[in-house]
Amino acid sequence: MSDKEIDRADVIRDVCERRLRRKDAATLLSLTERQVQRLMNQFRQSGIEGLVSKRRGKPSNNRCPDKFKLYVLNLIQQYYADFGPTLATEKLHEDHGVDVSRETVRRWMISCGLWIPHAQRKPRVYQPRQRRDCLGELIQIDGSHHDWFEGRSPKCCLLVFIDDATGRLMHLRFGDTESTFDYLAATREYIEKHGRPLAFYSDRHSIFHVSKRDAHTNRITQYGRALQDLNIELICANSSQAKGRVERANQTLQDRLIKAMRLEYVNTIEQANTWLPCFIDDFNRRFAKPARFPKNMHRPFVGDVFDMDDTFAWHDTRVLSKSLTFQYDKVLYLVEPTEENSRLAGEAVKILDYPDGRIAVMYGERALECRIFDKLAEVDQGQIVENKRLGAVLSFAQKKQDEMDRADQRSRSKSMPKRRAQLRAIGRNPALD
Structure with a gap:
């Protein structure tokens, strides 16, 4: 009973x-x-x-015939042996015209050993990884999206840098989004304060990792290129459990950091980034552990501030036309036609797009002087006549502006850095000043 x-x-x-x-x-x-x-x-x-129910032990009146059950199982074994019950049910209906419920297919597959229920599967084993030996040997990094200011400011992202050997919070930085420029800015602040670690340990976000479908374009991301220039190894984890130290730190921060900012009346990103060093010192005093060996593996940065600026800029390449022009982010750049530059037609130049909106054009180690014409800026025809060299280009752009009158067609390129596009959208055109 x-x-x-x-x-x-x-x-x-x-x-x-x-x-x-x-x-x-x-x-x-x-x-x-x-x-x-x-x-x-x-x-x-x-x-x-x-x-006691009289129907117990008796087959259901709505049961499928045994002959039909065998027919369905033969189809599954022949064509869909490695399919799940849901997908197998869909294919039976689409390709064979067999209408049977998903739950029935699941029970039949379990009875024949074609499907193992999740409750009966062996749990995956995640062996614990020992901490690294020295400070700065491995730094785990991650971004945590959360309502950090509890509605006092919009939701934002906290970039967390934590040392694997000691569990110390090395650096924290709030940003509007988890973008490449935010990580580059946070990494620059980290290096200026602590030096260069041996390796960063991250997830497989597109900021750090190039997927297979995008591998034919660039084999390395902008962030990976910056770390390569700094001689820092970038390691991507296969799962969240692999970088559990920074994941657990995020949970702690979402509890303690939020409450601490509430008590300190920190309400904006700017206030938080200024106050965060105080919180980091208090956090490390409570939770950090001593490293197995006292050696600090951080290395000093060799170079000046200009080298640092170039390293943490957005790098891209363009090929100069016969008229010594190239286009970047829907902006036409004209290289000064000097005798030395006239030999560069058809050559590739490197574009350095800085976080503050500046653009530099390099050919090898030499900087090229350029003038720009922004196709998205409003142009007065009277100014076109005054500029002798840009007259033909500006005339062509004037016609294009008349055609592209809708706002959705007058947007910046989506492939460009987000911060750069925003700065350019509100900037003036130096070529027309």
Whole structure:
């Protein structure tokens, strides 16, 4: 007997012995009074066995024929042996015209050993990884999106740098989004404060990792290129559990950091980035552990501030046309036609797009002087006449502006850095000043 039938037997016994009214028993069992009377008759006639369902052990009237079941299982074994029940059900309906429920297919596949339920699968084993030996040997990095200011400011992202050997918070930085420029800015601040670590350990975000479908274009990301220039190894984890130290730190920060900012009346990103060093010192005093060996593996940065600027800029390449022009982010750049530059037609030049909106054009180690014409800026025809050299180009752009009058066609290139596009959108055109 089932537990439900055992409980029902106690109620029916009380009704038969007049300790309970039939109406109350119907309410307790969620049955009608007539059904309670039938159960009483069965109990008086056969005892407690009379309350056992007569259908137990018998096949359902709506069951599928055994011949149909074998036909479906043969199709699954022949074509869909490694499919899941849901996908196998869809393919049976689409390719073979077999209509059967997903749950039925799942039970049939389990009975034949073609599918193992998740409850019966062996759990995956994640062996713990020992901490690194020295400070700066491996720095785990991650971005945590959260309502950090509890509605006092818009939701933002916290970039977390934590040392693997000690569990120390090395650096924190708030940003609007988890973008390449935000990581480059945070990494620059880290290096200026601590030096260059041996390696950064991150997830497989597109900022750090190039997927296979994009591998034919660039084999390395902008962030990976910057770390390569700094001689820092970038390691991408296969799972969140692999970089569990920074993931657990994010959970702690989402509890303690939020409450600390509330008590300190920190309400904006700018205030938080200024106040964060105080929180980092208090956090490390409570939770940091000593490294196995006292050696600090951070290395100083060799170079000046200009080298640092170039390293953490967005790098791209363009090929100069015969007229010594190239286009970048829907802006036409004209290289000064000096005798030395006239030999560069058809050569590739490197574009350095700085976070503050500046653009530098390099050919090898030499900087090229350029003038720009922004096709998206409003142009006055009178100014076109004054500029002798850009007259033909500006005339062509004027016609294009008349055609591209809708706002959706006058947007910046989506492939360009987000911060750069925003700065350019509100900037003036130096060629027209």
